[in-house]
Amino acid sequence: MSVKEHIKSYFHIAEIKFCELYLDADFLIPKSQAFIARINKMPFFGELFVSDLLKKPVLDPKGEELGRVRDIVMVRGEPFPKVSALIIEKKKKLFNLPWNDLNIFNKRIISATVYHDFLHSYNYNETDLLIVRDIFDKQIVDANGAKVVRVNDVKLEGFDSEAILIAVDVGMRGIMRRLGVERGGEDMMRLFRKHLPYNLISWNYIQPLEPKLTKISLTVPRQMVSELHPADIAEIISQVSHKEGASFFKGLDVETAAEALSELEPDVQAAIITGMDTNSAADIIEEMPPDNAADVLSDLPVDKAKEILEQIDKDEAEDIQELLSHEEDTAGGLMTNEFIAYPPDLLVRDAIERFRKDAEEVEAVYYLYVTDSDEKIMGVISLRDLLLAPPDSKLSDIMKTKLKMVSPATDEIEVAEIVSKYNLVAIPVVDSEGYMLGIVTIDDIVDRILPPLAKRKRRKV
Amino acid sequence: MSVWRRFALFLSIMGPGIITANIDNDASGITTYSVIGARFGYTLLWTLIPTTVALIVIQEMVARMGAVTGKGLSDLIRENYGVRSTFYMMTILFIANFGTTVANFAGWAASMEILGFSKYLMAPLGAVFIWFLVVRGSYRFVERILLVACLLYFGYVLSGLMSKPNWAEVFSATFVPQIQWKAEYMILSIAIIGTTITPWMQFYLQSSIAEKGIKKEEYKASRLDVIIGCSITDIVSFFIIVTCATTIFPLGLRINEASEAALALRPLAGDYAFLIFAVCLANASLLGAIIVPLATSYYICEAMGWERGVNKTFIEAPQFMSIYTFMIFIAVIVILIPDAPLVFLMVLSSVLNGMLLPFVLIYALSLVNNRNLMGEYVNPKVYNIISWATICSIAVLAVLFLITFLLPMEI
Numbered sequence A: 001m002s003v004k005e006h007i008k009s010y011f012h013i014a015e016i017k018f019c020e021l022y023l024d025a026d027f028l029i030p031k032s033q034a035f036i037a038r039i040n041k042m043p044f045f046g047e048l049f050v051s052d053l054l055k056k057p058v059l060d061p062k063g064e065e066l067g068r069v070r071d072i073v074m075v076r077g078e079p080f081p082k083v084s085a086l087i088i089e090k091k092k093k094l095f096n097l098p099w100n101d102l103n104i105f106n107k108r109i110i111s112a113t114v115y116h117d118f119l120h121s122y123n124y125n126e127t128d129l130l131i132v133r134d135i136f137d138k139q140i141v142d143a144n145g146a147k148v149v150r151v152n153d154v155k156l157e158g159f160d161s162e163a164i165l166i167a168v169d170v171g172m173r174g175i176m177r178r179l180g181v182e183r184g185g186e187d188m189m190r191l192f193r194k195h196l197p198y199n200l201i202s203w204n205y206i207q208p209l210e211p212k213l214t215k216i217s218l219t220v221p222r223q224m225v226s227e228l229h230p231a232d233i234a235e236i237i238s239q240v241s242h243k244e245g246a247s248f249f250k251g252l253d254v255e256t257a258a259e260a261l262s263e264l265e266p267d268v269q270a271a272i273i274t275g276m277d278t279n280s281a282a283d284i285i286e287e288m289p290p291d292n293a294a295d296v297l298s299d300l301p302v303d304k305a306k307e308i309l310e311q312i313d314k315d316e317a318e319d320i321q322e323l324l325s326h327e328e329d330t331a332g333g334l335m336t337n338e339f340i341a342y343p344p345d346l347l348v349r350d351a352i353e354r355f356r357k358d359a360e361e362v363e364a365v366y367y368l369y370v371t372d373s374d375e376k377i378m379g380v381i382s383l384r385d386l387l388l389a390p391p392d393s394k395l396s397d398i399m400k401t402k403l404k405m406v407s408p409a410t411d412e413i414e415v416a417e418i419v420s421k422y423n424l425v426a427i428p429v430v431d432s433e434g435y436m437l438g439i440v441t442i443d444d445i446v447d448r449i450l451p452p453l454a455k456r457k458r459r460k461v
Numbered sequence B: 001m002s003v004w005r006r007f008a009l010f011l012s013i014m015g016p017g018i019i020t021a022n023i024d025n026d027a028s029g030i031t032t033y034s035v036i037g038a039r040f041g042y043t044l045l046w047t048l049i050p051t052t053v054a055l056i057v058i059q060e061m062v063a064r065m066g067a068v069t070g071k072g073l074s075d076l077i078r079e080n081y082g083v084r085s086t087f088y089m090m091t092i093l094f095i096a097n098f099g100t101t102v103a104n105f106a107g108w109a110a111s112m113e114i115l116g117f118s119k120y121l122m123a124p125l126g127a128v129f130i131w132f133l134v135v136r137g138s139y140r141f142v143e144r145i146l147l148v149a150c151l152l153y154f155g156y157v158l159s160g161l162m163s164k165p166n167w168a169e170v171f172s173a174t175f176v177p178q179i180q181w182k183a184e185y186m187i188l189s190i191a192i193i194g195t196t197i198t199p200w201m202q203f204y205l206q207s208s209i210a211e212k213g214i215k216k217e218e219y220k221a222s223r224l225d226v227i228i229g230c231s232i233t234d235i236v237s238f239f240i241i242v243t244c245a246t247t248i249f250p251l252g253l254r255i256n257e258a259s260e261a262a263l264a265l266r267p268l269a270g271d272y273a274f275l276i277f278a279v280c281l282a283n284a285s286l287l288g289a290i291i292v293p294l295a296t297s298y299y300i301c302e303a304m305g306w307e308r309g310v311n312k313t314f315i316e317a318p319q320f321m322s323i324y325t326f327m328i329f330i331a332v333i334v335i336l337i338p339d340a341p342l343v344f345l346m347v348l349s350s351v352l353n354g355m356l357l358p359f360v361l362i363y364a365l366s367l368v369n370n371r372n373l374m375g376e377y378v379n380p381k382v383y384n385i386i387s388w389a390t391i392c393s394i395a396v397l398a399v400l401f402l403i404t405f406l407l408p409m410e411i
Helices: A003-027 A033-041 A131-135 A172-179 A182-191 A220-227 A230-239 A242-250 A254-263 A266-275 A278-287 A290-298 A302-311 A314-324 A348-358 A383-388 A412-421 A442-449 B002-014 B016-024 B027-069 B073-114 B119-135 B139-151 B154-162 B167-175 B183-196 B199-212 B216-247 B258-269 B271-304 B318-336 B342-368 B371-377 B381-406
Strands: A047-049 A057-059 A065-075 A082-090 A093-098 A102-105 A110-112 A139-142 A147-150 A153-159 A162-169 A200-202 A206-208 A367-371 A377-382 A426-430 A436-441
Touching: A065 A093, A065 A131, A147 A230, A153 A172, A162 A172, A172 A182, A172 B073, A230 A242, A230 A254, A230 A266, A242 A254, A242 A266, A254 A266, A254 A278, A254 A290, A266 A278, A266 A290, A266 A302, A278 A290, A278 A302, A290 A302, A290 A314, A302 A314, A348 A383, A367 A383, A367 A436, A377 A383, A377 A426, A412 A426, A412 A442, A436 A442, B016 B027, B016 B139, B016 B199, B016 B216, B016 B271, B027 B073, B027 B167, B027 B183, B027 B199, B027 B216, B027 B258, B027 B271, B027 B342, B027 B371, B027 B381, B073 B119, B073 B199, B073 B258, B073 B271, B073 B318, B073 B342, B119 B139, B119 B271, B119 B318, B139 B271, B154 B216, B154 B258, B154 B271, B183 B216, B183 B342, B183 B381, B199 B271, B199 B342, B216 B258, B216 B271, B258 B271, B271 B318, B342 B371, B342 B381
Parallel strands: A057 A110
Antiparallel strands: A047 A153, A057 A065, A065 A082, A082 A093, A082 A162, A102 A110, A139 A147, A139 A206, A153 A162, A162 A200, A367 A377, A426 A436
């Protein structure tokens, strides 16, 4: 059973219990002792918005005012975070009213089973998690819609004997409710024959940006965030402050992190990597294709880049170092030195067999290059030609020898022109003696000419 | 290509402080300085020094906040003071900035008229150009245009030097304060503060610092950037006043607008001075008209949590695109109405800006002194004293403005 279904079934049970109690309440009130015991355990039915509760008076059993609601303390619960206490204010003093001391809890009446003398005073501290202080008005990531939103309101719902946080309101309705004009807004919209939509995001789609809030977030969104497209993750990171971006980034698994990092803008990349400890930074850099890794490292302070390179697997580090020696806007700066090259007398059948293994590690696999024993380039075979060729022929029989190539010093615009003119997916970079140094792939060229959205500053004016 | 790039890189290191401060000298700023020079000669030059100090202190504070928290001012106000304060502030900011946009389009139209183009043609063209530049253009391109346009401000320095002022008099007026007890003199001297320190700048500067990802370790460079930027702005203001004071003031000509100043310069200082004034006014107005609507839509959407970004469509980011488009196109329509009360609208917008500014600064000041946010980077005592003095004088300015606005005096 998936986690989603799991949560759904939870709610189903809750609904049944809810109906039972509802019947109890309607018909059995005078007699049932059991009911009183149950209502003590369950002061909260239905659902409500936190902004409707704020500043509401809390009454003691005699109907005297204990104080007014200032904030709500949340703790981790299964599957959703739950209310553990109310913070109430009386005569400028704050008191803590535990959830279990509540009797009735809805948007009209909140009453407690205790008197003022039993209340403990409350001081704000950093470890508690408060709805108004820590969740209201903060930015969060909506993992379902892949965007950053701001919390306008929080929705609680009754579940067993607890009040749980099920959703946040990120819409216009939430803003109006906070301003106290929700009904007015509804009437206005009715004039235009439109309905004021609810814009709620279920808590299980939410990924908080504050490290503190992650304590009560579910494990589901972590997976959901990893399923997002790296470009979406990059856009989310570019929309929040660098601190929040870094903490969000640290929550990603290495593979996703590596992909997302390549999509980010150079200064953001540098800021994030500089803020990480060398080991985890090295893990992520190692996961990236060498050309992207070199791009990231070239924007770091020299010492930091060196430290990271020392942590990386030796072969990989050498590849990266070689790439770092080229100017950024030339073929050398664009190229990657991961490509597939086989000797000319290999049979097609064996080549396909080897290709299956090698292609796993290499990003660009659309061409096979044929090189002699000195690593000098001889020809190229497209993946299509390889698959269609008779299995017993040699690579040298099917390779194309008139191939287009560039030198590492070729300007990036020129590289783009050649690739576009001959409709290539990748082009080999060859030094003056014919040694193959690497390839430039079309996606890197497109990125350079037309940077992805997250790489453009959103407001660089 | 690579020279061009290196040049752009150099300018981008100079950064947000300089761009913000330069764009601060928009149409209404230039108008104020021209009028001051033409009516009072050099006598108000000394006010530039305290104004520069206040500007530097406030901009530095906001820049520090951007570097330490990594967030914009509207984000911080929303996160620390809730929906209500944010909503009202954003509503007034929207109205005030709409007024500023109208003022900038009016400046653009006026400068085009004196250069011999019809405003009925050039104002809509300008609006369409701006809209397309931002919505359809690439950011790198916009940024380059802005940076080059900032250089044009030095035209004013040139025209100041060309007008051959009496330097001895200029310097004594700059460093020796002299006060005339006339209502007009008082109002114009506070108008200098009002036009130099504006609410939208605070939001704009803090966001661009946060945006650039400047960290607290690099913040010293940022402070230098702010100080240089603020000084350049006031040097430009200085030369505008000097030009008008040297040429127009001795003849006792009364001018009310920056374009009138340009026209008056023609017979007095020659065609070049006229051309510089007219082109610089057009440039400054257009820059203001690009930045102010864009910045406003960003802050409002950021604070409210709406989808934003110029690369989004109307369907993806309806609020953002509507606010941005509304500000530009309605502003143009307003100035195209024949006999529209443009001066009245400009005064109204500066009144609103003036009234909003103390609130923005009080919020900024309480945020910058919040240890939870700023850690060891809270304000030093001297800064708080200077900031409070500025807030008080601006509050007085706002009240005075309101009085002159409600009871029209002869100015």
